[in-house]
Amino acid sequence: MRSAIKIMNEIKGVRIAGTDAEKNAANKIVRFLGKKGVKAKKEFFPMLVSDTGDGIIKVKNVIVKGIPYGLTVPYKINGKLICIDSISEVMNLSNKNKNAIILTRERPKMSQFKKLKKIGIKGIITIVRFDGNISSQHLSQHMIKDRSVIPMMDISFDDAIKLRYQTGQKIIMTGNGKTFKTKATNIIVNMKGKKKTNETFIVVGHYDTVPYSPGAADNGGGIGVITEMIEYFHKNPVKRNLIFIMFSGEEWGLWGSRHYCNKHKKELKNIIGGLNVDVAGDVLGVNRGIITGNKRLMHTVRDIADFNGFPITVSEDIYSSDNMSFAHNGIPFLNICRAGGKPSVFIHTKNDKMSYIDEESFEDIVNFVIMFTEKIGNAERNIIERKIDDNMKKKISEYFKKKGTDSEQVTNNLPYLKKNK
Ligand SMILES: [Zn+2]
Numbered sequence: 536m537r538s539a540i541k542i543m544n545e546i547k548g549v550r551i552a553g554t555d556a557e558k559n560a561a562n563k564i565v566r567f568l569g570k571k572g573v574k575a576k577k578e579f580f581p582m583l584v585s586d587t588g589d590g591i592i593k594v595k596n597v598i599v600k601g602i603p604y605g606l607t608v609p610y611k612i613n614g615k616l617i618c619i620d621s622i623s624e625v626m627n628l629s630n631k632n633k634n635a636i637i638l639t640r641e642r643p644k645m646s647q648f649k650k651l652k653k654i655g656i657k658g659i660i661t662i663v664r665f666d667g668n669i670s671s672q673h674l675s676q677h678m679i680k681d682r683s684v685i686p687m688m689d690i691s692f693d694d695a696i697k698l699r700y701q702t703g704q705k706i707i708m709t710g711n712g713k714t715f716k717t718k719a720t721n722i723i724v725n726m727k728g729k730k731k732t733n734e735t736f737i738v739v740g741h742y743d744t745v746p747y748s749p750g751a752a753d754n755g756g757g758i759g760v761i762t763e764m765i766e767y768f769h770k771n772p773v774k775r776n777l778i779f780i781m782f783s784g785e786e787w788g789l790w791g792s793r794h795y796c797n798k799h800k801k802e803l804k805n806i807i808g809g810l811n812v813d814v815a816g817d818v819l820g821v822n823r824g825i826i827t828g829n830k831r832l833m834h835t836v837r838d839i840a841d842f843n844g845f846p847i848t849v850s851e852d853i854y855s856s857d858n859m860s861f862a863h864n865g866i867p868f869l870n871i872c873r874a875g876g877k878p879s880v881f882i883h884t885k886n887d888k889m890s891y892i893d894e895e896s897f898e899d900i901v902n903f904v905i906m907f908t909e910k911i912g913n914a915e916r917n918i919i920e921r922k923i924d925d926n927m928k929k930k931i932s933e934y935f936k937k938k939g940t941d942s943e944q945v946t947n948n949l950p951y952l953k954k955n956k
Pocket of ligand 1: 741753754785813814856
């Protein structure tokens with residue numbers, strides 16, 4: 536059995552940042568690498584997480600269960616149920632809808648949320664998925680920071696249909712989730728280069744999961760890929776430094792990578808570029824490369840893939856993962872994922888599990904990232920331009936704004952909860 540599968544089996548199961556399960560997984564990863572002769576160190580950082588608990592909606596004799604959004608507070612509210620077809624209709628709601636609870640298919644963006652708060656909407660029920668699964672979502676950090684939480688819950692599509700027939704009725708919505716401050720763990724492996732030690736290439740992927748999800752494809756798969764890379768480069772060092780990081784807190788708003796970028800500001804100057812692996816393991820999937828950086832890197836990745844017969848579609852765009860924290864700091868990133876079948880369609884649900892993962896899916900992708908990193912690491916002159924294209928810069932700042940996550944880095948004092956009391 537290849538290492539990717541072995542490590543995935545070891546850490547499988549829900550591992551929410553900052554919980555005992557996450558610490559357990561971190562220890563297992565460190566031990567696994569230790570057995571291969573690789574020294575990994577742990578770095579801790581503060582963040583907010585929630586025990587999301589259970590959500591219940593009652594109306595007349597209909598009872599529906601859901602998952603409260605993360606970064607939440609306990610609530611019991613009631614209000615008139617209104618259904619809106621599309622979240623963009625939020626802009627048409629008015630003060631007349633004060634105290635209502637809305638049912639909508641998509642989760643609101645930060646600007647829409649602000650409008651709902653202003654009107655005085657009491658609660659929001661979303662149906663993020665149509666396949667019977669309930670999605671594990673979280674509120675934005677700004678909602679906590681600004682003391683502007685609206686109780687939110689995700690429910691299944693079938694239950695949403697039941698509720699649809701109760702439009703106009705008074706419903707009761709209860710959630711017992713709570714948010715607290717915790718310490719989460721990043722795992723770091725530093726490999727010094729043989730020659731060009733003032734240049735570093737960084738490889739990252741997160742190992743934490745959302746509540747309720749065993750996180751096989753997202754992102755046990757990425758951890759599997761990175762583990763095999765670490766083993767390879769431990770035996771076959773390159774000219775430049777390599778840093779491998781398995782981040783925590785990604786699922787709640789890139790906390791681990793934002794903290795790393797803040798704490799290691801000086802070292803960032805030497806980082807020429809990076810690779811992020813988030814979502815892998817689908818046998819019947821497609822390989823995608825998304826560049827958060829510059830066009831030249833996009834062409835470089837395409838050429839290397841083409842010359843080596845590796846099937847992959849490469850585009851330039853944002854990718855909602857730890858690469859964003861680095862791109863915000865001017866470091867271009869290649870994001871690699873393999874998705875499109877089971878289990879990647881089930882990410883952020885209880886069905887993102889190991890039984891859908893296949894060993895074979897790792898063969899090509901691992902070979903490619905090793906070959907790519909080796910080329911970058913050993914090139915006589917640096918082939919990555921350390922530049923973020925202007926259009927990408929704009930997209931990156933919009934991304935953080937839309938998400939309601941500070942692009943500012945995480946520091947050791949989190950004022951959020953204190954203010955929230
Ligand atoms: Zn992920």
